Amino acid sequence: MSERPMNPQTTTHHSLAGLRTTLRRLAHRAGLSVETRYRLALSVTRVAAAELQAGRPVFLETVPPGPAASDGEGRLTVRLHMPHAPHRPALDGLPLPAERLPGPAAVWRVPAASPGASGSSAAEPPGDGPPGLVELLEEELSAAVDRMDALAADHQRLKHELAETNSGVLALYVQLEERDEQLRQAHGRILRQLEDALRPPPVRVPGLELAVHYEPAEKHAPTGGDLYDWFVLPDGTVHITVVDALGHGLTSTRSALNVTHAVRTLALEGHPLESIVARTDEVLATFDHELMATVQLVRLDPASGELVMANGSHPPALLVRADGETRLLEVRGRGIGFPLPGSERLLRDRLDPGDLLVLYTDGLTESRRDPREGERRLAKAARNHRHRPIEEIPAAIAEEMHTVILHPDDTVALTVRRAGGSLGG
Template identity: 60%
Template sequence: MTSTTFSTPAALRRTVRGIALTYRLPAEDRARIVLSLSETAAAALNAGRPVTLTATNEAGEDGADRLTLALTLPRQDSRVVVTDELPLPGEAGADGTVVWRVPLPTARAPLATVVPQATRAGRAAAAAPRGAEADVALLEEELRAALARADRLADQHRKLKHELAETNSGVLALYVQLEERDEELRKAHGRTLRSLEDALRPRPLHVDGLDLAVHYAPASDETPTGGDLYDWFTLPDGTVHITIVDALGHGITSTRTALTVTHAVRTLALEGHSLGTIVARTDEILAPFDQSVMATLQLVHLNPATGELSLANGSHPPALHLRADGSAEFLEVRGRGVGFPLPGSERVLTTTLGHDDLLLLYTDGLTESRRDPREGERRLVSTARRHRSRPTAELPGVIARDMLAGALHEDDTLALAVRFRSPCQEPGHDPG
């Protein structure tokens, strides 16, 4: 162990560099230890307060040799030492000493000969300044080591960035493939569900004296099925029966509910039950089997020869009667739907359609896409008037498109149009 007191930064640097050379520390480690000790002692030495350096060569707990450098500072300087910011952090003690323990290279001179050399080198460096050329050479060596390390790190950084870019590219490509595959599966799933739902919907109905058309759109492409459903068929006496159902909820469950209700209504209508009793009777039949069934519905009987119309309602939006002269009327009938308290239609409304009159049946998704349903009904009247001259086949889709433009929320939407023709008119013919 050797201790030396220093009064100038230059003398301290030369001594530390001499000790590092004696112990054959790599140039990079040598630069770190020289910079760390000189920065730690700078405040004291620049203020004219000497510091003491003690060098010790000892074996660590793991048996490996290491160089211990202990720098003792004046008391007033030891309180502000921050070792974490140094190139090689040391351990600050309470007595004003900062200690560095540096592992020594394995390939070096025997311990017995190195310690005297280190002592002599330290004393010589302190007593006589090293030549300028030698100092420059050592500084250049240390600089080359630092630059080489920086180059290695930069090269490793470039390689890591390249590997990361390739990894990200691969992950992105895989993500795109998964997204495309997921989209294909969603579309296939949607097509399958839509095909199944279309298969469950009634076939087109062709009746002399009537033009009929329907439009359906789900709340989202993600759920191509919904609770809005319709049914139409001809009764034995030639009367056309139309059912509009809006089951609670969305998706397959609501579709099942709507199908259950429409099938029950069809059975009751074909059995001859009066229109005014069918809503209540449907609830009476279904309630024992499924207490969760809840749906609004509207039932229409229309005589294609005379235009006589009867309408029953269970909590459903009113039908719109748009006459050929442009006047409009909502056919209001109070009632409560299937699954509601006291289900049934309170009365049966009767009226007569004139030649080229339109009857528009729909679900609430058409008029309640905005905050005010009454405002939606007013828009429906103006929209139907604007497009009433279009072919009947186009009418429901065009009206739905205009009504849902700028909708505040999405819902299943169903629109069904019936245009009455006098018996002398060819079915499906639109004047003008």
């Protein structure tokens, strides 16, 4: 390094090491903080590096701090001139920002203690020589280590605070999850109570055994459009209605209720069974224009076992004889809200002692999206469980049918068995 004073405040530099040493010493004399000192040295040498590495000299002009400004600080001014540089220097991303000057030059104006201020001076104290480069570097290294220690302590403190915050958030999340689960359970209980109120218990009629199983598509919303009704007519016959209203939730429940209530009213008024599906559509069309529902109507004489059935777009009933023979009872017709609603005819058959009748909604047979396969599986399941106590049969059939559910849907399974037959194998 060749260092030749051009004037008391200008030096010429040919190496990065010499430039760094000069910058550190003048920053020390100006009373800059250690951090500002190494930021200044790093920034100036970064800008000058390309020129010095190419063998071209740079000039460093320094102006020591003058009288203190109104804020109590003077400014150290450092100008870097690179007269032989082919282009202007890049000044972005420097540790200490610089101002751009015309041509290949840059300037740093750094707040510093003014001459004569307490604790600093442009000259070294009497009797002491200027600090050596090693001392300055050790001071910077010590400051960097202290800074790192402070940052590590801050990082540890922030980690601790974050851990406490996360713990609090996790506890709050757990509380919210518990509250949500409590609300879901309460909601489910209310809906199940509503369902129980809407679904009448089996009628007790000598000669007939009746049972039903209902399974919602969603466990937390156990209400839907699959509904049933059964009651005894004045002549002693048992009337059964099975309804599957389009959709899920309370809206479909309301639609299904409208259908069962209308059917019950018409049946008790004595309307012929073959006309009730069409008449129900006429009654409900005036105030529920979006209602669509399939419906199946069954009349059973407990004494004779005579069975009469009407249908509106509903899946066929299944008849299981006491000896295990099965047969689907199909009646063509169109449901409530369908074009030309009504049952095309009445189907007549007879339940002999020990025979089992299975009525259901399509959620039982279409859980795998293939109704015909579902009907075959239903016949097998009903045959397997036909000798069980009547109150167990509907749930047992549903459990066997729902071993694989690809298309969950509300499900009603209703069974009627004529008493008096042998329940042996």
